[in-house]
Amino acid sequence: MASNDRNKPITGGNSESVIRHINKRLEMFDGRLDNMDSVLTSLVERVMHQPLTMEISCPKCGQSIEINITSNARLRD
Numbered sequence: 001m002a003s004n005d006r007n008k009p010i011t012g013g014n015s016e017s018v019i020r021h022i023n024k025r026l027e028m029f030d031g032r033l034d035n036m037d038s039v040l041t042s043l044v045e046r047v048m049h050q051p052l053t054m055e056i057s058c059p060k061c062g063q064s065i066e067i068n069i070t071s072n073a074r075l076r077d
Contacts, residue, residue: 052069 054067054069056065056067057063058065
């Protein structure tokens with residue numbers, strides 16, 4: 001059964017198999033990063049089509065400050 005210990009070095013193989021294993025792991029990591037990039041890009045695009053309003057209270061005087069953030073997307077009426 002294969003060990004899941006990632007800190008354990010690969011032993012018992014020649015250098016070509018170690019390089020193939022490292023290349024496979026790098027390709028898997030690259031695919032995961034691509035997937036994360038796609039999800040984050042989609043999320044940001046959805047958020048940027050909506051206006052964002054933040055209301056912050058001043059810690060000293062307690063006055064409420066409203067900040068409106070809009071994107072470059074045209075809002076529909």
